[in-house]
Amino acid sequence: MADDLKKKVEAALNTIRPHLQADGGGIELVSVEGGVVKVRLQGACSGCPMSQMTMVNGVEKAIKKDVPEIKKVVAV
16 A cells, blocks of 8 residues: 555656756655655755745645645655
């Protein structure tokens, strides 16, 4: 179950990776625990002042759309 959920989250992340990479950034899946996804922003995204907006409007929205079991996405 946990591996299946992690695969679904990774697939959702793959849909938004090209957008992040186009701006010199990236994202890494750290963990999926109890409906909470932890990700690490990389490259230009890690220090970007718009990263919080990217997390909510991009990353979290894409993951919740594809994996409705997820309640929250946080950057670590």
